[in-house]
Amino acid sequence: MTQATQELVKRLLSNIVDPHTGQDLVAGGAVKGIGVDWVRQIDRTYDVAKVRDTLKEALTSPERGPKIIVASSECMLNKQRRVKPLVAAAAKRGERVVRERFGVDEDVCSGDHACIRLSGCPSLSVKPTSDPLKDNPVAAVDNTCVGCGHCGEVADAAVLCPSFYRADIVSNPTAFEARLDRIWRRVIGALQRWRAGRRIMFEQEAA
Amino acid sequence: MNVSVDPSSIGLSQARPITVAVLAMGGQGGGVLVDWIVALAERCGWYAQSTSVPGVAQRTGATIYYIEMIAPDAGKPDRYPVLSLMPAPGKVDIVIGAELMEAGRAILRGLVSPDRTSLIGSSHRSLAVIEKTAPGDGTADAAQVYEAANVAANRFIAFDMAEVADATGSVVSSVLFGALAGSGALPFMTEDFEATIRSAGVGVDASLRAFTAGRERAVAMLKQDPKIKPTAKPPLAKRFPRLEPIGHAGYDALVARARQMVPEPLHGIVAAGLQRVVDYQDLAYGREYLDRLETMPRDANGLMQAFAKYLAVAMAYDDVIRVADLKTRATRFDRVRREARAGDDQILGITEFFHPRIEEIAGLLPPSLGEKVERSERIARLVDRGRKLRTTAPTAFLMLYFVAGLRRFRRRTLRHTREMRHLDQWSQRVCKFAASDIALATAACEARRLVGGYSDTHSRGESKFDKVMQASERLAGRRDAAEWIQRLTKVALKDADGTELDGALRTIDTLFEDA
Numbered sequence: 001m002t003q004a005t006q007e008l009v010k011r012l013l014s015n016i017v018d019p020h021t022g023q024d025l026v027a028g029g030a031v032k033g034i035g036v037d038w039v040r041q042i043d044r045t046y047d048v049a050k051v052r053d054t055l056k057e058a059l060t061s062p063e064r065g066p067k068i069i070v071a072s073s074e075c076m077l078n079k080q081r082r083v084k085p086l087v088a089a090a091a092k093r094g095e096r097v098v099r100e101r102f103g104v105d106e107d108v109c110s111g112d113h114a115c116i117r118l119s120g121c122p123s124l125s126v127k128p129t130s131d132p133l134k135d136n137p138v139a140a141v142d143n144t145c146v147g148c149g150h151c152g153e154v155a156d157a158a159v160l161c162p163s164f165y166r167a168d169i170v171s172n173p174t175a176f177e178a179r180l181d182r183i184w185r186r187v188i189g190a191l192q193r194w195r196a197g198r199r200i201m202f203e204q205e206a207a
Numbered sequence: 208m209n210v211s212v213d214p215s216s217i218g219l220s221q222a223r224p225i226t227v228a229v230l231a232m233g234g235q236g237g238g239v240l241v242d243w244i245v246a247l248a249e250r251c252g253w254y255a256q257s258t259s260v261p262g263v264a265q266r267t268g269a270t271i272y273y274i275e276m277i278a279p280d281a282g283k284p285d286r287y288p289v290l291s292l293m294p295a296p297g298k299v300d301i302v303i304g305a306e307l308m309e310a311g312r313a314i315l316r317g318l319v320s321p322d323r324t325s326l327i328g329s330s331h332r333s334l335a336v337i338e339k340t341a342p343g344d345g346t347a348d349a350a351q352v353y354e355a356a357n358v359a360a361n362r363f364i365a366f367d368m369a370e371v372a373d374a375t376g377s378v379v380s381s382v383l384f385g386a387l388a389g390s391g392a393l394p395f396m397t398e399d400f401e402a403t404i405r406s407a408g409v410g411v412d413a414s415l416r417a418f419t420a421g422r423e424r425a426v427a428m429l430k431q432d433p434k435i436k437p438t439a440k441p442p443l444a445k446r447f448p449r450l451e452p453i454g455h456a457g458y459d460a461l462v463a464r465a466r467q468m469v470p471e472p473l474h475g476i477v478a479a480g481l482q483r484v485v486d487y488q489d490l491a492y493g494r495e496y497l498d499r500l501e502t503m504p505r506d507a508n509g510l511m512q513a514f515a516k517y518l519a520v521a522m523a524y525d526d527v528i529r530v531a532d533l534k535t536r537a538t539r540f541d542r543v544r545r546e547a548r549a550g551d552d553q554i555l556g557i558t559e560f561f562h563p564r565i566e567e568i569a570g571l572l573p574p575s576l577g578e579k580v581e582r583s584e585r586i587a588r589l590v591d592r593g594r595k596l597r598t599t600a601p602t603a604f605l606m607l608y609f610v611a612g613l614r615r616f617r618r619r620t621l622r623h624t625r626e627m628r629h630l631d632q633w634s635q636r637v638c639k640f641a642a643s644d645i646a647l648a649t650a651a652c653e654a655r656r657l658v659g660g661y662s663d664t665h666s667r668g669e670s671k672f673d674k675v676m677q678a679s680e681r682l683a684g685r686r687d688a689a690e691w692i693q694r695l696t697k698v699a700l701k702d703a704d705g706t707e708l709d710g711a712l713r714t715i716d717t718l719f720e721d722a
Contacts, residue, residue: 049593103546107533110525112660112668116339117703122232125334126346132445132479133520135656136344152560156593159562161661162530165598167547168556181554188604192537195611200455200490202448202482 031068038067045073046149049157076148091171099169100147104139109163111136119154139163220288224277225393228294228318230269231305232262232333236380240303241272243384247403248276251395256290269309294318301392302360303383304328308335310365311352319359325392326360327425329368329379342668343700364390364425371424377410377417385421390429397422447475448482457490465497469511476512480519487523488617496522502638507645513652514637521630525661526622527567532611534559534598555599559607562593564662570622571613577621629669636676646689651679654696664703671699671708678715691715 031039038061040054051071058067091097111134116124123145126137141151152164173181227244231237241257248255255276262269275290296317302324304310310328313319319326330349338345356363368382375381381404387393388400400422404414450466452459461481469477477500485493496519503514523529533539540557549555568590569581580586596603617623633655640648657672659665675695682688695715699708 101547103543105533105539106542107539108525108530110659110661110664112342112664113340114342114660114664114703116336120336122333124339126339130444130446132447132476133483133516136342136659137346156560156562159564159662160664162534162559162561164560165534165543166558166560167543167549168558169547169549170554170556171552173554177554184599184601184604187601188540188599189537191604191608192535192540195535195608196537200453200458200485202453202486 031070036066036068038063038065039070040068041070041072043072045071046076046153048150048153052157076146080146094172096170096172096174096177099171100149100166101145101169102141102147102149102151102164102166103145104141104163105165106138106140107131109138109161110134111138112161113139114158114160115139115151115155115164118158118160119151121148121151124151220280220286222277222280222288224275224288224290225301226291226294226299227274227276227301227303228299228313229272229274229303229305230309230313231272231380232269232309236378237270237272237305239378240305240380240383241274243380243403243407244274244387245276246407247393247395247399248274250403250406251399253278254288254290258292260293269305269312296320299324301387301390302326303387305379305383306331306333307349307352307365308332308347310356314352314355314359319356321359321361324360325362325390326356326364327383327386327390327392328356328363328365329383330365331367331369331379340703341701342703343697362390362392362429364428366424366428368421371420372417375413375417375420377413381414381417382421385418385423386425388418389422389425448478450474450478450481458485458493461485461490461493461497465500468497468501468505469515470508472508473511473515476515480515483519484522487529488614492522499634502634504641504645507641507649510637510641510645510649510652513649514634517652517655518630518634521626521633521655521658524622524626525659525665526617526620527563527571527610528613528617531607532614535604535607535611540599557598559596559598559603560593561596562662563590565590566662570625571620573619574621574624581621633676636679640679640683644683644688647679647683647692650689650692650696651676654679654692657696657699667703667705671705674705674708674712675699678712681719682715685718 038058040058042051042054045051054069058069061067087097087099106129111126111129113126113136116126116139123142125140125142127140129138147166149166152166155161155164170177229237229241229244231240238259241259245255245257253276255274257272257274259270259272262271271294273292273294277288277290280286297320299318299320300323302310302313302318304313304326305328307328307330310326313326318324332346332349334346338347353365356365364386366386368379368386371382372379384400384404388395388397400418401415404418405411407414450462452462462478465477465481466474481493481496484496499518499522500511500515503511505511540555543557544555547555565581565583565587568586569577571577572580596607598604598607633651637648637651640651654672654675657675658668660668675692678695679688679692682691685691695708695711698711699705701707
């Protein structure tokens with residue numbers, strides 16, 4: 001590529017909104033327009049497995065010439081800063097809003113920290129555990145979590161462990177939703193009680 | 208010829224700016240704090256300038272903000288100062304670390320000097336990446352930072368500001384701003400600090416509460432002994448259950464038997480182990496636990512302690528059944544609700560991230576069938592996929608509930624057969640060592656902590672453990688055998704791929720070359 005095309009590609013890839021028309025420049029199509037044949041567009045870059053596989057494909061496929069992956073998710077920190085006040089206001093107005101956050105099941109986590117070695121998220125840290133049978137501190141997601149889901153995706157893509165969960169917290173649910181939730185909770189609760197009744201309960205669990 | 212020129216003789220000002228460096232990680236509110244400090248100086252009629260050099264979430268270091276501020280020269284109101292863009296070692300008046308190790312890093316960078324620097328830091332820890340990635344416990348020693356800070360800084364103010372922030376419903380930066388006011392390092396009035404917060408106009412009440420609390424703590428701190436000692440919170444105590452009857456005939460019988468078997472100091476660990484295996488499987492499994500404990504010599508408390516612990520961990524291995532069981536419990540649902548801070552009027556949905564491999568599925572089957580399934584690539588392709596299950600919805604819940612119910616058949620599964628074989632080899636080896644070398648037997652017990660995790664992490668851990676066990680066979684009979692096994696366990700915990708362990712094993716090879 002000449003320097004001029006490189007410059008053009010760079011500008012297109014930074015997802016600039018055209019100042020005159022206000023339209024998003026569709027980077028993928030534009031890149032094709034200047035003669036790059038191998039283009040992949042990923043709109044959800046938090047899908048770790050997909051990004052990994054696309055990179056692998058780019059590095060191994062036989063085509064010659066430049067290959068371009070357009071990875072265009074919004075940074076989650078950025079999104080949170082933008083969306084958080086809007087969501088808080090909507091919740092206050094009584095509208096239905098969903099908040100997401102991730103967590104680690106303390107008793108499923110074995111404290112090997114494989115997730116942290118792969119993820120590097122500042123919200124994913126370790127904390128001491130009171131379990132006398134565990135030597136290492138366990139993984140924990142602190143309250144700075146913005147719910148991007150990268151940790152869970154990594155644990156899944158790298159086949160790490162089942163400790164991660166995502167919690168969706170719905171404020172101001174619809175009446176139908178709330179009723180359905182009550183029913184399921186009653187059913188699930190009954191099943192849980194039935195099994196708990198057949199298990200020997202020790203005090204720390206009852207507490 | 209060099210001539211020293213007095214700057215004032217050619218009209219240059221002698222006035223020196225006040226210099227402030229702030230070290231914070233992204234999201235810790237360093238930017239807000241810096242904006243406040245600049246606004247404060249300007250509110251008081253000073254010139255102020257701030258710069259920042261970003262870091263990346265402790266991978267490459269924290270963001271360093273730098274502020275210079277100077278009062279206008281009353282005699283020459285039309286002249287503007289030229290301020291520097293970056294901190295110079297030995298020339299910083301105030302260093303603020305938003306976290307303890309950041310304060311430590313500022314010392315390492317030479318920003319803190321004994322003749323002039325006030326060092327203000329929060330003593331809470333937000334662990335750095337290298338502390339978190341160690342497979343074992345890699346947390347750094349806070350006491351070293353305190354020791355260095357007491358020597359390196361002119362004044363050192365540190366307390367747990369994250370705790371104060373939590374209590375006042377604000378963030379660490381407000382508390383730091385308060386501590387800065389309380390330190391008296393800036394020539395501005397408390398009212399000016401408060402007015403700055405008010406005019407910023409975001410979360411004013413909470414910020415002011417945190418500010419005041421921070422200021423008062425700093426003032427109180429300066430009145431005390433100038434050398435601060437770490438107010439380290441005691442490490443979270445392990446909660447040992449009591450080895451006592453709970454009113455369940457079957458379990459109480461096991462308790463009575465265990466109490467006769469082991470002396471008082473071991474009651475805690477044996478109770479923890481017994482409860483874990485009974486909770487994991489059933490009373491018969493608890494009986495088996497005690498049977499296995501009985502094979503150990505009773506006179507060595509240290510050995511018994513280690514064996515009781517790792518035997519329980521080995522017996523209660525993490526399999527699909529266990530995970531499904533833990534994930535579907537009511538206590539777990541409650542805990543998630545608490546951790547997610549979901550209110551009673553809010554609906555909580557929980558989604559699990561599972562990625563079972565063919566090994567996990569085959570492990571649930573009887574040994575002969577399981578081994579066949581494990582070799583089938585067709586089934587492997589079918590299974591090997593990430594699955595997200597919404598446990599709070601009926602379908603996924605029932606599925607996991609059903610898998611948890613497979614507990615009854617666990618003893619007949621392939622995974623159980625393999626785990627028990629591995630466990631038997633280990634416990635027989637420990638028994639063998641115990642006959643001649645109690646210390647070595649204990650070390651061989653403690654090496655079991657290398658085994659843990661799921662999937663690949665589990666296999667890697669197990670292979671490390673097996674290497675250490677092989678080494679123990681070679682080393683048995685040497686006087687320093689136990690020390691070597693302890694050393695091997697320690698280095699094996701340092702990295703994930705076992706490079707350091709392999710290095711240490713090569714050192715052991717040299718021991719035998721000489722002989």
